Amino acid sequence: MGIRYVSYRVVLLITKKLGLLKNKFPTKPKQSTFITLADWKDTKAKFLIESREKLNFPKTPNKKLKEETLRILNGEICFFSYDWKNIGLDYNWITNPDTNYEYDIHLHWTDIPDFKKENGDIKYVWEKSRFAFLLKIIRFDYHFEQDNSEFVFTQIESWIDKNPINQGPNWVCSQEISLRTFNWLYALYFYQNSNALTEERFQKIMYVIYWSLQHVYNHINFSRIAVRNNHAITETLFLAISQNLFPFFNESRKWSEIGTKYFEQEIDYQIYKDGTFLQFSMNYHRVVVQLLTFGIALKEIHNQKFSKVVYDKAYKSVQFLFECMQDENGFLPNYGANDGALFFPLNEYDFRNYKPQLNTLHKLLTNENLIVNDDVYDDENWFLSNIKFENNYVPLKRTYGIFSFDFGGYYLARKQNSFTFIRCGKHKDRPSHADNLHLDVWVKGENVLLDSGSYKYNTSEKNSNYFTGTSGHNTVSLNHASQMLKGSRFIWFYWSQAQKAMWQETENEYVFEGIISAFQYLNPKTIHKRKVTVSKNEELWNVVDEVSFANTDSMQQNWHYNSDKIQFHTIELQNDIESYNSSYYGLKEKGEGISFSFNKNITTQIKYVEE
Structure with a gap:
């Protein structure tokens, strides 16, 4: 995690033990009146929406x-x-x-x-x-x-x-x-x-908002250094908009200046050059999409802009997530940590449908809708009703073929009726799940080879090891162990690292080849190679796995599937395995799983057969 992280953690622990941290956060601060309700109504800053009487969508x-x-x-x-x-x-x-x-x-x-x-x-x-x-x-x-x-x-x-x-x-x-x-x-x-909305209630609310901003400001380095994920983006955005919405707070200019600076830094750092996200999580990336929409729209209402990198990274984010989205239902692979977060639920779609959120940010950046469907536009109404569209990014369109997102480590192949998703990443930031070389497959919007999900963050060791570990993903285990060594809570040791990842295209196939170093805590030399061949002419995948320098002959190629139309063919020994799916946070359901035992290498053909 680096010297900066460790140093901050040590200092934080000392200040907490000595009671110095507690002193920065008073429990009975003096009551204050910052602005009256009448004055606020007369002078209030513009927000994403007007009063209900003025809304006209x-x-x-x-x-x-x-x-x-x-x-x-x-x-x-x-x-x-x-x-x-x-x-x-x-x-x-x-x-x-x-x-x-x-x-x-x-x-x-x-x-x-x-x-x-x-x-x-x-x-x-x-x-x-x-x-x-x-x-x-x-x-x-x-x-x-x-x-x-x-x-x-x-x-x-x-x-x-x-x-x-x-x-x-x-x-x-x-x-x-x-x-x-x-x-x-x-x-x-x-x-x-x-x-x-009485005067008394208004004063209570403003009092709590003021001390909420004080709290976030006084603890902002925790999210920026110790956590550094979507938490930091949310909190720095809160500070960044404080002067726009609460100019009557004396510290709002200071909060806003430092919040804007940090927000821009976090967006630039956390969203990689190819639009992928450092948390390696589809849902947390959507969280950031909504925060970007909220922040960019609010600033533009106030005739202000963040630095250009924020807009560029926002556009790249929409592009990446759109390439991963299924047109039939708006679903994406249930990839990475997923705690069920949807900060602004502004529609009645299924939680896993990303269409409304991607469409809204796309509209903000391009002035065109990404999705041609009236049902997704209510999100747009509650974010963009006060916007004069001035951004001119090129509207995105659906294309087919192979796609490489090398910075994040995602490799996609999209055909007319199927979608192949492969993870092969080199980690410079903390990995979420031990899932390198995981393979996700969708046919006609159905997730036929799937990621098991996350379930809960505070659960039994067995559940945690399964859902975040290698056995809950469609990749290879050694002696049923994970690619990385599990630490406490969200920590992994001995991060797996991609050494090679690339697509090639032939007349009849898309061919992916990936190599990772993994299981380093078992043997520092261990290498896992995976080759995935995707047929252009039928729903057929050929997967070749090879493991070198392992200290065991017990190797497992694990598959979690969700359709009786999927057929596996290999000469290796087959084992039924316990498989569980968590499509939504806190939900654990029995799934279908199969494992093939092998020594050093294995070739498996996977076919989707219509009834």
Whole structure:
């Protein structure tokens, strides 16, 4: 992880032990009035949307939006974009509904353990406190001409009353603090003329937003150095827009200047030259796509721009994700860490459908829609309704053939009816899963050879080793071990590294060849070579694996599949294996898996056969 990371971690641990970190985050700061509600209404800065009375995009009520909103109004919350739980209207905001563990709200946030077995996954506590559910209610009120502003502000006020500044689990994560404010802003602007937005409530909200910005600013180096992923992008963006939206906070100019500088640095560093993303995760890359849309649109409303690299990397991101997307359903490979995050849920599509988010950023950058489908445009309405389009990037179009994203390590082959995805990466940043040379295959929008997913971050060692390890992916294991040595939480040691990766095209085939160094903790010389031949004329894949310098003869070629139309042919010994799929965070389902034992090399033919 480097000297910078280690040095910061050591200093952070010392300051935490000595109580110096806690001193930067007061728990009972002095009450202040920054601006009155009346003055804010008169002088408020422009946001992504106007008040509900001024919005004029088409109203398109749909049945699913109504059904899901009514569930929220009756005390249910959708966890991780798929799992509805009835936690009641009197929820205390600090109880994990998965384990019923209740956090101590009196503890300073620095004393809250976020990963502890008896607590369960803290993400279950954070989910409602993210307030993404407000967007569902706001959209329902607009499209169905209803008014649930009292419910919305009652929920916000309840959170404020039950989560004192810098106390309890909901002040642990600066990203969660930032997202909460983003979603509160939608409510403030949409319902600004509602009687439910009283002076008292407005003052409470502004007070918490001010101390939220203070918190994020005072802890920004944690995300920039110790974490450095989408957390850093979210938090630096929060600081970057502070002067645009909160000029009445004395420190907003300072916060904004440093936030803008850091945001531009993080985008430049985290999104590689080919548009791939340092977290090696499709869903976290989509998180960044939405943050880029939010940030670029807001700045442009204020006649400001980030540096050009932000726009270039945003465009490249859309390009890469679009190349990985299935036209039939908008799905991408369930590749890399996936915690169910969708910061701004502005449609009723399946969580794994990326069309609305990619279309919105594409429209912002090119002034043209990427997707020709009216159903995806509600995202666009809630991000871009105030935009005058001035960017002129070339609109993207679907093409076929082979694609190489060498910086990120992704190799794709797209035919009319099938899509092949191969991972072969050289890691300069922390890897997510031990999955080098994983092969994902889609036929007519169906994921027939698939990645097992992520399941949960705080789970049993067995589950963690499976879902993040090599055995949960379509690649080779040695004696059932992973390519890298698992450390604690999100850490891997002995990172696997690509030594060669390339496509070649012949008259009838696309041929990929990749070589990685892996299993270095077992033998530093171990090499895994994989050759994948994709037929142009039929749905047929030929996979040759060769392992050199291994300290074992026990080698396994693992496959996880999702269709009875898939046929495997090899001369090697076949074993049925335990296979589990996690299509959504927190969901674990029995899947279909097969493994072939071999010594040194193996050739396997995989065929998709129509009934």
